[in-house]
Amino acid sequence: MSDRRKFILNMARGIGITALGGFVWSAYVDEAVASQLLLRPPGALKEVDFLKTCIKCGLCVEACPYDTLLLAKPGDNKPLGTPYFIPREIPCYMCPDIPCVPVCPTGALDESSVTTNGKLDINVAQMGVAVIDDSSCIAFWGIQCDACYRACPLLGEAISVVYEKNERTGKHAFLKPIVHTDVCTGCGLCEKACVTEKAAIFVLPREVALGKAGDYYIKGWDKEDDKRVKDAHAIKTKTRLSEKNSLDSLNDSGDLY
């Protein structure tokens, strides 16, 4: 066989086995990063950027004085080697000096996102958000419990208790915990403190737990929020009705009946 043919054949074999390997490999990686229900350390970039940037060195895990942070192991079914925490086991105790963030060599944990006025500020961290299942929360049944409210490091700000008349007894009050999602850092101390068998208040990643109103709905009474309307763009849909001018299509009932 000529050298040229041999070379072409070798290249083709290389490409073939690379394509096969690449297929299996990418399928695995795709699955491995699909897990969304993961709580990251404070200051973590958005999940898609975090997965690009985290080098899986574990320096944040070593810096954590409470052993809160874990590195995903094979068999954990989480993106391998990335840091996460399980608040029901060990929550984030929100150290004021945030030792886990400045040690990050790649910026996957972004210092600027947990900094206010040039100082580290754990209270602005957004690791997740606490969500209450009111069907299993005993405070919603009318039994007095404020474990989560008391456990919250931002007492009265991230979780407040609202009073409501208990119509069943007619003489008692419900003391219902409410999470304020703009303040909650997702530290999980509430989830740890919850007295029910499986926590009735638990932390979820913000992208999972929170909705988004979009720029079409604004709080007209709030000057700051009012500004968002500038970002709203008209969406034009084209249907058969839009062929004609709107007045015509409203007045013309011929087609409809």
Next chain:
Amino acid sequence: MTRLWNKYRYLFFRRFTQIGLLVLYFGANAWGWTLLMGNLSASSILGIIPLSDPFAGLQMLAAGAVMATDLLIGMLLVSVFYLVVGGRAFCSWVCPINIITDAAALLRRKLGIDAIAKRQPASRNMRYWVLALSLVLSFILGVTAFEFISPISMLHRGIVFGLGFGWAAMFIIFIFDLFVLKNGWCGHVCPLGGFYSLVGKTSLIRVQHTVENCTACMKCKAVCPEGQVLHMINKQSLAVLSGECTNCARCIEVCDDDALGFSLRKFAKQQKRESNNESNK
């Protein structure tokens, strides 16, 4: 005893650095030592000097991550170090997988598998394909593709932070190297080895062969994990110039005739001679 030491001194030093580094990393996590924190992907010496895996950095670049200064400094330091001591010195002196694959290679020789399966069914250039594939997949998937499957990081993280099911991957590599392909993982597949082969192309520390002393016993070729780099044995006094040489020094130890040794100067001389030859032409 002296003979034993002469036959295994580099092996001893290699295992010492490999295990020593693991102990330092383990101590950092378990007992809060600060000498060397993190793992082989990225670490920090005394919390001041950053070190990071340049290949992981390249994947991050391909994935489109913003590169932090600490990361770039770490990549530079590690690259410069291996440019001097030989790229694949990482493989034989640092990487913990090396202990597993060396064990498989030893068992292969003892069981006589090498004598039965003389021809290897795969090309050692596969690692460069895997290397390219790592970068392409990182680009397409937007994650550091090899870092998600790397058994090197898996084992190393495993020893420092907990292994989980990672032992299965280690076992598979052992079996693969033992029965399927001689030097299979480290010599054929591993893209990190491929990367360091490229880094080591121009490195300073080299193994030098002196043909006058050679008795053609071929012990060096039998023990070498990258046999093709020893093509000059019993033919020519040459330095091992291929970047694929891991500088593991097993060939030097097994040689009874002082025909192999580390050299730096001779290599420089030889390059001068070569360039002279070229200018004479």
